[in-house]
Amino acid sequence: xxxxxxxxxxxxxxxxxxxxxxxxxxxxxxxxxxxxxxxxxxxxxxxxxxxxxxxxxxxxxxxxxxxxxxxxxxxxxxxxxxxxxxxxxxxxxxxxxxxxxxxxxxxxxxxxxxxxxxxxxxxxxxxxxxxxxxxxxxxxxxxxxxxxxxxxxxxxxxxxxxxxxxxxxxxxxxxxxxxxxxxxxxxxxxxxxxxxxxxxxxxxxxxxxxxxxxxxxxxxxxxxxxxxxxxxxxxxxxxxxxxxxxxxxxxxxxxxxxxxxxxxxxxxxxxxxxxxxxxxxxxxxxxxxxxxxxxxxxxxxxxxxxxxxxxxxxxxxxxxxxxxxxxxxxxxxxxxxxxxxxxxxxxxxxxxxxxxxxxxxxxxxxxxxxxxxxxxxxxxxxxxxxxxxxxxxxxxxxxxxxxxxxxxxxxxxxxxxxxxxxxxxxxxxxxxxxxxxxxxxxxxxxxxxxxxxxxxxxxxxxxxx
Numbered sequence: 222x223x224x225x226x227x228x229x230x231x232x233x234x235x236x237x238x239x240x241x242x243x244x245x246x247x248x249x250x251x252x253x254x255x256x257x258x259x260x261x262x263x264x265x266x267x268x269x270x271x272x273x274x275x276x277x278x279x280x281x282x283x284x285x286x287x288x289x290x291x292x293x294x295x296x297x298x299x300x301x302x303x304x305x306x307x308x309x310x311x312x313x314x315x316x317x318x319x320x321x322x323x324x325x326x327x328x329x330x331x332x333x334x335x336x337x338x339x340x341x342x343x344x345x346x347x348x349x350x351x352x353x354x355x356x357x358x359x360x361x362x363x364x365x366x367x368x369x370x371x372x373x374x375x376x377x378x379x380x381x382x383x384x385x386x387x388x389x390x391x392x393x394x395x396x397x398x399x400x401x402x403x404x405x406x407x408x409x410x411x412x413x414x415x416x417x418x419x420x421x422x423x424x425x426x427x428x429x430x431x432x433x434x435x436x437x438x439x440x441x442x443x444x445x446x447x448x449x450x451x452x453x454x455x456x457x458x459x460x461x462x463x464x465x466x467x468x469x470x471x472x473x474x475x476x477x478x479x480x481x482x483x484x485x486x487x488x489x490x491x492x493x494x495x496x497x498x499x500x501x502x503x504x505x506x507x508x509x510x511x512x513x514x515x516x517x518x519x520x521x522x523x524x525x526x527x528x529x530x531x532x533x534x535x536x537x538x539x540x541x542x543x544x545x546x547x548x549x550x551x552x553x554x555x556x557x558x559x560x561x562x563x564x565x566x567x568x569x570x571x572x573x574x575x576x577x578x579x580x581x582x583x584x585x586x587x588x589x590x591x592x593x594x595x596x597x598x599x600x601x602x603x604x605x606x607x608x609x610x611x612x613x614x615x616x617x618x619x620x621x622x623x624x625x626x627x628x629x630x631x632x633x634x635x636x637x638x639x640x641x642x643x644x645x646x647x648x649x650x651x652x653x654x655x656x657x658x659x660x661x662x663x664x665x666x667x668x669x670x671x672x673x674x675x676x677x678x679x680x681x682x683x684x685x686x
Contacts, residue, residue, distance in 0.1 A: 241287065245362050247362060248363050257273060272352050287334045296322060310363065312361070334362060368380055395631070402625065405624075416684050420686075428453060443481070443682070466502075480512065485527070500536045523651040524578060524681065527657060534552065551601075554655075563634050569617040582680070587620055597635040642654055642656060
């Protein structure tokens with residue numbers, strides 16, 4: 222029973238170099254609370270708020286502020302806690318900080334991390350802006366992983382547990398407790414497939430179906446790698462639209478060296494399985510023949526990410542290397558073990574160098590990328606898994622930040638068998654993976670540890686050079 226509700230979203234833009242991330246950076250830094258004046262109805266003095274925020278913005282631009290976080294109705298404690306969680310830093314709050322400041326209404330206030338010299342600079346900048354007595358030192362960043370205030374001290378792990386377990390009974394973060402390790406052998410191929418049909422600027426065809434949402438990111442990274450992209454939408458409003466789209470897609474494949482199936486939720490991932498619309502369209506005889514010529518006559522490449530991986534596996538392009546009817550025992554992708562959509566950063570290790578798509582990646586190295594899917598769990602019988610490993614077709618595995626593969630859902634985010642994240646065709650030229658390698662850039666995931674660039678797109682382009 223939901224009462225009438227208004228949900229409002231506000232969007233703004235800024236230059237990425239003028240943005241600071243919220244996680245605490247260095248032990249010894251000071252935490253300064255910038256407090257806004259409020260009236261008796263807890264309404265802020267908007268003139269003062271604008272002056273404070275503009276001053277903060279200028280200090281961010283000059284590098285004075287290392288981290289910042291906006292308080293909410295629950296005060297300073299939840300703000301500095303979330304700032305500390307990212308790097309598991311500690312916080313020592315001054316004894317002089319009042320309980321009202323710790324847990325009271327703080328909407329409009331901002332806590333910032335500055336160096337020792339930076340706290341003096343804050344005072345000078347605020348004074349220049351004509352704002353007096355709005356900033357106060359509230360604590361220090363420590364490296365002991367503890368939150369301390371007067372005679373109270375708790376570990377960051379205790380605080381994280383209290384924060385994350387609040388809704389665990391109704392919205393579980395794990396479906397099972399298993400964390401057994403799985404094998405993670407490395408396959409080193411000496412004779413990686415070499416392209417015989419060289420071209421300086423390969424063309425990449427990116428088909429778009431209703432529900433696809435990653436075509437822009439995919440086109441951008443390929444163009445940055447030196448390719449020419451061709452993005453076309455499959456129209457399906459009428460039988461004539463479908464016929465026209467089939468002919469247009471067939472011509473586009475014939476003119477391309479690479480076909481890339483992007484991520485998203487084609488046809489809303491319904492009914493009963495994602496990428497069915499994708500796969501059905503590419504089973505059309507014209508398009509099937511065009512794909513066959515791409516792979517068998519022109520040394521072409523194919524890539525599928527997330528929803529695109531689902532399409533590749535339903536078409537049989539992985540693991541068979543050709544459009545192939547799925548059998549009862551064929552490897553497939555199914556619902557995540559948690560039973561719902563997952564959106565988080567995943568860590569994956571390169572366990573085979575067989576694919577030309579991974580020529581720029583380091584065998585055995587761990588890379589991180591965003592994952593966002595509801596059906597990403599790779600499943601296969603023992604015979605298939607053995608065959609894939611022996612043939613070097615297991616390309617990537619879900620691992621922890623130290624490169625260890627297991628069934629722990631914290632790292633093996635969807636419960637994939639043998640923690641398999643990506644597989645290839647027998648010769649490595651068709652590559653499917655779940656995590657979004659295309660969602661990268663100089664301003665993306667700045668507060669995430671790990672190497673984010675597997676150089677997939679550069680490797681695909683360089684294969685033709």
